[in-house]
Amino acid sequence: MKEIFGSASGSPGSTPPAALAAKVRTLAPSMTRSMQRVAETVAADPAGCAALTVTGLAELTGTSEATVVRTARVLGYPGYRDLRLALAGLAAQQQSGRAPALTTDIAVDDPIADVVAKLAYDEQQTLADTAAGLDTVQLGAAVTALAGARRVDVYGVGASGLVAQDLTQKLLRIGLIAHAHSDPHLAVTNAVQLKAGDVAIAITHSGSTGDVIEPLRVAFEHGATTVAITGRPDGAVTQYADHILTTSTARESELRPAAMSSRTSQLLVVDCLFIGVAQRTYEQAAPALSASYEALAHRHRR
Amino acid sequence: MKEIFGSASGSPGSTPPAALAAKVRTLAPSMTRSMQRVAETVAADPAGCAALTVTGLAELTGTSEATVVRTARVLGYPGYRDLRLALAGLAAQQQSGRAPALTTDIAVDDPIADVVAKLAYDEQQTLADTAAGLDTVQLGAAVTALAGARRVDVYGVGASGLVAQDLTQKLLRIGLIAHAHSDPHLAVTNAVQLKAGDVAIAITHSGSTGDVIEPLRVAFEHGATTVAITGRPDGAVTQYADHILTTSTARESELRPAAMSSRTSQLLVVDCLFIGVAQRTYEQAAPALSASYEALAHRHRR
DNA sequence: GTCACCTTTGAAAGATATTTTCGCGGCGGT
DNA sequence: ACCGCCGCGAAAATATCTTTCAAAGGTGAC
Secondary structure, three states: OOOOOOOOOOOOOOOOOOOHHHHHHHHHHHOOHHHHHHHHHHHHOHHHHHOOOHHHHHHHOOOOHHHHHHHHHHOOOOOHHHHHHHHHHHHHHHHHHOOOOOOOOOOOOOOHHHHHHHHHHHHHHHHHHHHHHOOHHHHHHHHHHHHOOOOEEEEOOOHHHHHHHHHHHHHHHOOOOEEEEOOHHHHHHHHOOOOOOOEEEEEEOOOOEHHHHHHHHHHHHOOOEEEEEEOOOOOHHHHHOOEEEEOOOOOOOOOOOHHHHHHHHHHHHHHHHHHHHHHHOHHHHHHHHHHHHHHHHOOEOO | OOOOOOOOOOOOOOOOOOOHHHHHHHHHHHOOHHHHHHHHHHHHOHHHHHOOOHHHHHHHHOOOHHHHHHHHHHOOOOOHHHHHHHHHHHHHHHHHOOOOOOOOOOOOOOOHHHHHHHHHHHHHHHHHHHHHHOOHHHHHHHHHHHHOOOOEEEEOOOHHHHHHHHHHHHHHHOOOOEEEEOOHHHHHHHHOOOOOOOEEEEEEOOOOEHHHHHHHHHHHHOOOEEEEEEOOOOOHHHHHOOEEEEOOOOOOOOOOOHHHHHHHHHHHHHHHHHHHHHHHOHHHHHHHHHHHHHHHHOOEOO
16 A cells, blocks of 8 residues: 555645655765666756656666656655656646746747747737726726616727627627627718717727727717727727727737737727626516527527 | 736646636536536635545536536536646636726616726636637637638627628628628528639627527528627537637626627627637738728817 | 337556565675 | 675566446437
């Protein structure tokens, strides 16, 4: 019966897996030559050794299994198995340590793995920035307006048009009457119908997209509550907006157009609006959500 | 921020030890009950499980050794031994430095500021998980296919439809011929036109959306290169997919439908595809990008 | 409701890996 | 040169992991 470990799960009782190199140095003098060879090999490449069995490590160091096990004992582990686990831990730590070298731009010759990492990192950054910069008072006001709205119109063209549609889809699912407009003419035509109690939302990264500002102005002048989701809180769109929700912008580059990060940012804002409204209208939203889920179930194959 | 693994020095091919919780979430639906129990136990306490033998873990979860090994396989490891090593690595990482994070769900009575913080955090998590779980080989293959495609069709309905449109918009901007279809009939009708050298992409979170699978099947049978972007790598859609890109799934809750995080994940994948293609076709993509930018300038007001 | 079929599961056999045992051979002291 | 001790590895013994196989449980067809 081998393998005795304390019952406690995450107990930090055992040796902190760091300082392995130091331990090797300290204990080396008290080891025999073969054991030193093993210890040094292990200290030099924890990751590599973690992948080896006793036999493998014995061969690699030109020794025997017994020696490897003895070395593990000297290093303070019950046996090789546990040394190996510690090694794996060490390797993982080392690897995660040297992570944040991702500040560079995406280059034309970046390997695909780097592209993934950099993009993910950038978008995470965008999300953090957006969350930090979002004015919760304005957001709350916008949510209140939406929760009591008779009708909601959302304007957005280009990439922002998709965000507008996303918001619309979500609001519809919780029983609100919402429309997305990406055709500027139709948008204006519809905006004329709005009145007090209705909500109009304009989504534009630049804050100066005429096709989106125009319908918002009309809605504003007809007494609707207007919301602007924009990356430029000083843009032209804000002059017709009762509530301004600011999105954040990541540096753009040649390969990474601004539309990409602004979309991420806009979607977060839109999600916040949605959840906010769902909270306020919970009684009605919850059943509506599950109802729409049910309705789609049969569209899924086995 | 979560671990983004670099080039990975010594450790050969094995799965990056990150994102285990995410992988469990992704794969859980395709597991049997007992396996799920094992997977969840492991995800909940990596450190504790790393200290257990197969037999120990089997007893703890009330299953058999065989089930434990099977679970390890599903999670992408050759056997339990390797899972255990990965677990040890994960545990070490967790212990080393880790923000406790807001793990709580979004509640009905959360103040709006918390909603923003939690949503942002969740989406960041989703991005990290997606990046960690994305198969760069498959991604590279998909990019290659796209870069040389005569024509690209993208299928997606519902929330995924917007992602499909997003991809299409981007590809169009760099000179590819791309169409998004959310009408299943039209999608099939168009799929018939595809042939070798064309690319068809299906986007579906569930992996079993008939309306999206059908056109992909037709495209597949007509010789087009097919790509599936899905959260269920074992879903029905994958049987007609030459390349499978897996999106990650966050735990969903009543207020936060799965569609939300899957969209974030899908968009990251789509962005990676786009950047990848832009890299490959740089000579042609760069001028096309700035050209489309120029063309829109006059639409912005002063 | 019943049957046939498929899936899931655990017990036990089989294969590997780890630990222990045991004795050989080198080395320093006498 | 002889004796005894220490380091070392081969191989046996044990623990651990993997595979196989048959029974239990569930599902859909009739």
